[in-house]
Amino acid sequence: MTLSVIFFLTTAAGCVLAAQDQQSRQDVSLTELVATVESLLDRIQGLEAEKQSLEMRVERLETLCSFPDVLLPGEGTADRNEAVSLARDSQTQARAVVVRSDDSDPLVPVVTQLTERVNEVSAGLQALKNEMTEASTSVFVRWGSSTCTDSSVLVYSGEVGGSHFTSPGAAANYLCLPLSNVTLVDITVNNYAQLYGGEYESQDAHQEKDPVCAVCRSSRATNVMIPATTVCPGGWTLEYSGWLMTGAPTHSAASEFICLDSKMEERTGSEENNNGKLLYYTATVCGSLACPPYVNGKRVTCVVCSK
Numbered sequence: 001m002t003l004s005v006i007f008f009l010t011t012a013a014g015c016v017l018a019a020q021d022q023q024s025r026q027d028v029s030l031t032e033l034v035a036t037v038e039s040l041l042d043r044i045q046g047l048e049a050e051k052q053s054l055e056m057r058v059e060r061l062e063t064l065c066s067f068p069d070v071l072l073p074g075e076g077t078a079d080r081n082e083a084v085s086l087a088r089d090s091q092t093q094a095r096a097v098v099v100r101s102d103d104s105d106p107l108v109p110v111v112t113q114l115t116e117r118v119n120e121v122s123a124g125l126q127a128l129k130n131e132m133t134e135a136s137t138s139v140f141v142r143w144g145s146s147t148c149t150d151s152s153v154l155v156y157s158g159e160v161g162g163s164h165f166t167s168p169g170a171a172a173n174y175l176c177l178p179l180s181n182v183t184l185v186d187i188t189v190n191n192y193a194q195l196y197g198g199e200y201e202s203q204d205a206h207q208e209k210d211p212v213c214a215v216c217r218s219s220r221a222t223n224v225m226i227p228a229t230t231v232c233p234g235g236w237t238l239e240y241s242g243w244l245m246t247g248a249p250t251h252s253a254a255s256e257f258i259c260l261d262s263k264m265e266e267r268t269g270s271e272e273n274n275n276g277k278l279l280y281y282t283a284t285v286c287g288s289l290a291c292p293p294y295v296n297g298k299r300v301t302c303v304v305c306s307k
Contacts, residue, residue, distance in 0.1 A: 242261040
């Protein structure tokens with residue numbers, strides 16, 4: 001290999017090293033990194049072919065240049081022309097590309113670093129995607145059922161409970177009380193709230209039985225209970241439908257409206273009339289309530305929807 005070719009190859013390698021060093025300091029996006037790595041890998045494959053081609057040209061040039069310096073007129077003219085052409089082509093290619101001479105090629109660490117960076121960014125994006133998936137879920141209680149719908153996952157199941165219906169200062173909300181892994185400690189104070197189980201006061205086959213419940217996790221970010229309908233709005237998914245229930249208006253304790261699943265499942269062996277946090281059907285009363293579309297004295301339905 002001639003000194004001129006080696007010089008050009010060395011110069012080109014130095015230029016590429018400088019350019020690659022400057023490029024590595026730039027803050028590029030994931031898309032740009034991936035594109036750069038793919039481009040470099042393709043380029044390296046191309047450089048292998050370029051290297052072989054250039055080596056063949058150099059060998060040919062060395063062969064031609066080994067002829068005697070003094071030639072008779074007309075002799076070796078074609079060889080001299082070919083030598084000049086090969087020299088010019090080799091010089092041009094040496095300026096345009098970097099010839100990979102061995103495994104210590106400067107592009108290798110650059111590609112390795114970029115590949116590692118792409119892997120790091122990809123892992124980070126996957127972690128963010130997982131966090132976004134977690135953040136886009138929601139939890140709802142399926143009152144009157146110990147199981148969740150097919151589109152949701154059971155967190156735990158239990159029975160409905162809350163404050164006693166005769167307590168004026170009682171808490172209004174209903175609770176879904178777990179029936180396993182229960183943790184309780186001795187109470188050492190004189191004043192405290194009280195927790196009771198729930199009961200259906202439905203005056204039908206569910207009368208006096210204890211309602212169950214399930215806490216469910218939905219893959220959708222939002223859920224809502226809609227009274228007086230069993231149909232979800234467009235674009236929403238129905239989780240379950242049933243009856244709007246709450247405490248009686250004549251009771252001392254306040255209560256809240258909850259949506260009981262239409263099957264009104266109860267805890268096995270809970271037929272005794274122990275009272276506690278009671279649940280009654282809800283009926284419409286025309287006057288301040290718009291009638292129509294409502295009708296006086298009708299049982300009110302409900303639906304839980306998610307999106």
